[in-house]
Amino acid sequence: MSFSAIVVAAGSGTRSGGPKQWRMLAGKPVIRWSVEALLEAGATQVIVVIPAGAEAQADFCLTGLSGWRAVVGGAQRADSVRRGLSSVEADLPVLVHDAARPLLSGATIQNLLKAVERVPAAAPALSVADTLKSAADGQVAGTVDRANLWRAQTPQAFAPGVLQKAYESWQDTDSPTDELAVVEAHGGTVRLIPGDPRLMKLTFAEDFELAEALIRGRARTRVGNGFDVHAFGPGDAIWLCGVEVPHTHGLVGHSDADVGLHALTDAVLGAIGDGDIGDHFPPSDPQWKGASSDRFLAHARDLVVARGGEIVHVDVTLICERPRVKQHRQAMRQRIADILALPLDAVSVKATTTEGLGFTGRQEGIAAQATATVDLPA
Structure with a gap:
């Protein structure tokens, strides 16, 4: 009607x-x-x-x-x-x-x-x-x-x-x-x-x-997953989870090629059913050439907020032989927490290898997978 x-x-x-x-x-x-x-x-x-x-x-x-x-x-x-x-x-x-x-x-x-x-x-x-009382100046x-x-x-x-x-x-x-x-x-x-x-x-x-x-x-809990890969190329540093990490190579990509933030952005978008990073920031658009990936993650965060939702927890796993992630892990967690306005204990960053197998094992690039948990209004 x-x-x-x-x-x-x-x-x-x-x-x-x-x-x-x-x-x-x-x-x-x-x-x-x-x-x-x-x-x-x-x-x-x-x-x-x-x-x-x-x-x-x-x-x-x-x-x-x-x-x-x-x-x-x-x-x-x-x-x-x-x-x-x-x-x-x-x-x-x-x-x-x-x-x-x-x-x-x-x-x-x-x-x-x-x-x-x-x-x-x-x-x-x-x-x-409730029982109702009539009163004047507190006197029933x-x-x-x-x-x-x-x-x-x-x-x-x-x-x-x-x-x-x-x-x-x-x-x-x-x-x-x-x-x-x-x-x-x-x-x-x-x-x-x-x-x-x-x-x-x-x-x-x-x-x-x-x-x-x-x-x-009455919130509905949604979980989204993301996965991304970038190949090594010329350079002396890479961006991982919002942190610049010195390395013997750079990562090749249209933006800053931050594989961790790209996977996490896709995970957040997946949790709210809103496409993927390429839908929002197409690589064919020159304005995103060399762009900092924290902008992509902040955009996904804002979409959640606009729906009255809340990002509850995120988890990122970096897959590579090199560089070593452990010494940078806390800085990565803090950077993600800052972007998403989350407490530090709601952000997990881990790293693993493929035991020398596959393209990451051959040190041809880095992969990342991420999971985001989001609460949306019912």
């Missing part, structure tokens, strides 16, 4: 220490999580309501995505939603979502769209599980009956035109805290569907730690 969406991201985030919509969460800006989820679920347009002057931040956080546009919000949430509504297609259902709820699933979106085929409005909600005044009490989440979904008409008739001088209240006041029926505990709202600084843990807990 086609639908429009409004992502409300115009808040100041004072309780969380600043505008939370632009903060990073597991490698992605908070706002990007929701916009990506809505676009992947089939939104024909996503209106992102932002504070005045934040256009550049929105462009940066949502770079590479199409199907969205920014609208400057108002002083109150309701003002921001109204401005977003003025930009959506009136003949489509509309979902209104808080950018501060980043862990939105496609299943929740589809369940909401099915609900508003039958009722004017719907929202995910969780039943209240009584216990509140929690039966039939629900915690409303977002997105809140509305059949075509329902929310627009409800806002047109809104007479209350107080600003509504959510859009369901506007439809309720207009006499519309609202349906609650099962909510998602992971669809938490980032309100306080500690909420980010909990969200990070939830993302890690």
Whole structure:
């Protein structure tokens, strides 16, 4: 089903220490999580309501995505939603979502769209599980009956035109805290569907730690392998795993021929299913002539981060008779750790020989194989 969406991201985030919509969460800006989820679920347009002057931040956080546009919000949430509504297609259902709820699933979106085929409005909600107390200045005044009490989440979904008409008739001088209240006041029926505990709202600084843990807990672990070979040629040094190693020969290649980083780059790309090093840096392109291979590995790292993923561990094995790698191994591990922003104990570099067999045994070149372990959001 086609639908429009409004992502409300115009808040100041004072309780969380600043505008939370632009903060990073597991490698992605908070706002990007929701916009990506809505676009992947089939939104024909996503209106992102932002504070005045934040256009550049929105462009940066949502770079590479199409199907969205920014609208400057108002002083109150309701003002921001109204401005977003003025930009959506009136003949489509509309979902209104808080950018501060980043862990939105496609299943929740589809369940909401099915609900508003039958009722004017719907929202995910969780039943209240804790005992509720009324109190003033810390003094308990009584216990509140929690039966039939629900915690409303977002997105809140509305059949075509329902929310627009409800806002047109809104007479209350107080600003509504959510859009369901506007439809309720207009006499519309609202349906609650099962909510998602992971669809938490980032309100306080500690909420980010909990969200990070939830993302890690539902991550998919991927493993990629890479293999590369370069022949010896003229020269007095070679590059291995980002470290220049003196030798009687150089390595022949279009770039700096760093066989270790090339294999590792392919391993990272393989873990995310994004081709190989030649797809991203074709040897036919003169701009990569003599290029430093740390650029290739950094590019693969950035692709993982852009998907909200995390490189967990990498392992490189260099296969050669000469040069001896052992004295350079720690420097190689540190260089890879620096490029990938990993702790040193998450990087392994080893070396072995082929006992004089094959082209490496004849000292005609060097081979390398690598493995990368990557966690991606589910």
